[in-house]
Amino acid sequence: MKTLVWVEHDGQVVKDATLSAVTAASKLGEVHLLVAGQGVDAVAVAAAKIAGVGKVHVADDAAFAHALAENVAPLIVELMGHHDAFVAPSTTHGKNIAPRVAALLDVMQISDILSVESDDTFTRPIYAGNAIATVQSSDAKKVITVRGTAFEKAATEGGSGEIEAVASTGDKGLSTFAGAEIAKNERPELTSAKVIVSGGRALASSDQFHALIDPLADKLGAGVGASRAAVDAGYAPNDYQVGQTGKIVAPEVYVAVGISGAIQHLAGMKDSKTIIAINKDEDAPIFQVADIGLVGDLFKIVPELTEKL
Amino acid sequence: MKVLVPVKRVLDYNVKPRVKADGTGVDLANVKMSMNPFDEIAVEEAIRLKDKGVTEIVVVSIGEQKSQETLRTALAMGADRAILVLSETKVEPLGVAKILAKIVEEEQPDLVILGKQAIDDDNNQTGQMLAGLLNWGQGTFASKVEIADGSVHVTREVDGGAETDTLKLPAIITTDLRLNEPRYASLPNIMKAKSKPMATKAPADFGVDVTPRLTTLKVVEPAKRSAGIKVADVDELVGKLKTMGVAK
Numbered sequence A: 001m002k003t004l005v006w007v008e009h010d011g012q013v014v015k016d017a018t019l020s021a022v023t024a025a026s027k028l029g030e031v032h033l034l035v036a037g038q039g040v041d042a043v044a045v046a047a048a049k050i051a052g053v054g055k056v057h058v059a060d061d062a063a064f065a066h067a068l069a070e071n072v073a074p075l076i077v078e079l080m081g082h083h084d085a086f087v088a089p090s091t092t093h094g095k096n097i098a099p100r101v102a103a104l105l106d107v108m109q110i111s112d113i114l115s116v117e118s119d120d121t122f123t124r125p126i127y128a129g130n131a132i133a134t135v136q137s138s139d140a141k142k143v144i145t146v147r148g149t150a151f152e153k154a155a156t157e158g159g160s161g162e163i164e165a166v167a168s169t170g171d172k173g174l175s176t177f178a179g180a181e182i183a184k185n186e187r188p189e190l191t192s193a194k195v196i197v198s199g200g201r202a203l204a205s206s207d208q209f210h211a212l213i214d215p216l217a218d219k220l221g222a223g224v225g226a227s228r229a230a231v232d233a234g235y236a237p238n239d240y241q242v243g244q245t246g247k248i249v250a251p252e253v254y255v256a257v258g259i260s261g262a263i264q265h266l267a268g269m270k271d272s273k274t275i276i277a278i279n280k281d282e283d284a285p286i287f288q289v290a291d292i293g294l295v296g297d298l299f300k301i302v303p304e305l306t307e308k309l
Numbered sequence B: 001m002k003v004l005v006p007v008k009r010v011l012d013y014n015v016k017p018r019v020k021a022d023g024t025g026v027d028l029a030n031v032k033m034s035m036n037p038f039d040e041i042a043v044e045e046a047i048r049l050k051d052k053g054v055t056e057i058v059v060v061s062i063g064e065q066k067s068q069e070t071l072r073t074a075l076a077m078g079a080d081r082a083i084l085v086l087s088e089t090k091v092e093p094l095g096v097a098k099i100l101a102k103i104v105e106e107e108q109p110d111l112v113i114l115g116k117q118a119i120d121d122d123n124n125q126t127g128q129m130l131a132g133l134l135n136w137g138q139g140t141f142a143s144k145v146e147i148a149d150g151s152v153h154v155t156r157e158v159d160g161g162a163e164t165d166t167l168k169l170p171a172i173i174t175t176d177l178r179l180n181e182p183r184y185a186s187l188p189n190i191m192k193a194k195s196k197p198m199a200t201k202a203p204a205d206f207g208v209d210v211t212p213r214l215t216t217l218k219v220v221e222p223a224k225r226s227a228g229i230k231v232a233d234v235d236e237l238v239g240k241l242k243t244m245g246v247a248k
């Protein structure tokens, strides 16, 4: 099978999630990449070095500058004339583009795969990860999104892909990019952090969230996450949300501070290698999945922990 | 302006899903079912747009007979009219999108507002597929929607923050959780909803082939995590972190 992987990038570097998608795609056979954007020479060169890739198709046009699905999907459909499968990472951009491609190809997409069982059979989580379905596709071409935490990242060196320019399919005139507010975050990205410290509703204010969680994260070199309750209450930005409808993470160590452990939250972090929970309620559901639990008041525990580390 | 809102009946989000022993799926017998939470947000958004030029809200559900309860809930919240597309077999997002595309042809809405994902199958596909089939713009994962002249500004929750796109109308919007807080239907409105019109159709009425493309071979429970140990105090926790190599 010849697979086309959509490369997510920020105009400079290839995003990590793409590397997991490449690993998944390589299980299907030959891997080709698509770098679409404006002024993406550097990205194309970096993409060509990813281990195991064949061709790197490059579409450089203002119409692709912001990865608008309305413009990118027709380009992918065009390239799918000579590919058997399309693979995108399950990032917000990937999730936005892939189903549009699937509909245009008249294919039923397989979302968020956890494994490749064969050319046409995959596993994927349903019900917020409370069940794992094995599904088999009868479509001639496959459209797939890949859960990043389920696949190793492909090496960023060692490949020697052949770069090939492709003609733009143009601006479809349906949508325009009006702006973005992307949080500047000095911390490790949640989806690739080795350690994550997450805070919940119990932090009770934005000030306390940052005063308690940030220093602990600093000590551990950790990324910072949050429960939906903490995000909704404005203690943390929405980008921090871990869970069914937020980020799916699987770090080496996940520290849940004042988080009860609702199934929607667990859906986002229960594949972490070690889970540590700090909660004053010894019956909190989070303790049912925690490897190490400490029962007590976080306002006493967290500062003491930060100090002793 | 007319708005179409597709709503799906799913296992209530408070119910813990149980995988059936025979591995064919999740047990939905005798459990509480509700409107997909993202779809409640979609209905609410449509209602709020009534101050901004929306004159009619049509809700549609594709599913078994009981999906009409979900449609009644939407009518009680404030939708005007409902369409039930009866299917006793499950219809995949691609099939749902094809049926919706036909309904759009008939109803000519200016906006279709869907949930970003259904919390049962977690596919996150239908809205984008519908947009592709109709060749409309798509504002997915919306946290803010503003109707302007002939267009709509949609602020979207994306990795890293928020992005705003402007779409030409007609357009597709899919809702994220923070778009609004859905209302509860009041008792008088629940009563009133009983007499609001509801049409019943079948996929065949639309000439759409909804034969599934995916076969579910089996459904299993994920590997269970077992509860670990409890430490007595911070010192013991620090000790553990050190042995794990996380702290120096």
Ligand SMILES: Cc1cc2nc3c(=O)[nH]c(=O)nc-3n(C[C@H](O)[C@H](O)[C@H](O)COP(=O)(O)OP(=O)(O)OC[C@H]3O[C@@H](n4cnc5c(N)ncnc54)[C@H](O)[C@@H]3O)c2cc1C
Pocket: A199, A200, A201, A202, A226, A227, A228, A229, A230, A241, A242, A243, A244, A245, A246, A247, A257, A258, A259, A260, A261, A262, A263, A264, A265, A268, A278, A279, A280, A281, A284, A296, A297, A298, A299, B013, B037, B038, B119
């Ligand atoms: C459709 C849908 C999708 C959702 N998606 C997500 C999602 O992606 N991510 C997510 O996180 N949630 C999600 N939720 C929400 C989820 O159901 C819970 O409401 C949320 O996770 C609760 O957050 P929390 O644990 O911070 O708050 P709570 O449940 O209020 O828990 C607070 C915890 O803090 C403890 N505590 C209080 N004070 C102290 C103290 N001084 N010291 C120590 N412990 C203390 C309490 O014992 C309690 O266990 C979703 C819900 C729905 C309906």
Ligand SMILES: Cc1cc2nc3c(=O)[nH]c(=O)nc-3n(C[C@H](O)[C@H](O)[C@H](O)COP(=O)(O)OP(=O)(O)OC[C@H]3O[C@@H](n4cnc5c(N)ncnc54)[C@H](O)[C@@H]3O)c2cc1C
Pocket: A126, A133, B006, B007, B008, B024, B025, B026, B036, B038, B039, B060, B061, B062, B063, B089, B090, B091, B092, B093, B096, B113, B114, B115, B116, B117, B118, B119, B120, B121, B122, B123, B124, B125, B126, B127, B212, B216, B219
């Ligand atoms: C024979 C058969 C057996 C199946 N068995 C299983 C199984 O055991 N387990 C399993 O998990 N899946 C199964 N599926 C797949 C499942 O039925 C579909 O994937 C599902 O109906 C649609 O996916 P979704 O709701 O996650 O779509 P999403 O794309 O996540 O839905 C997004 C939005 O689209 C709208 N929408 C979606 N569906 C409808 C609808 N029916 N009516 C109105 N609006 C809608 C809503 O606004 C919703 O918020 C089976 C399918 C078939 C054909």
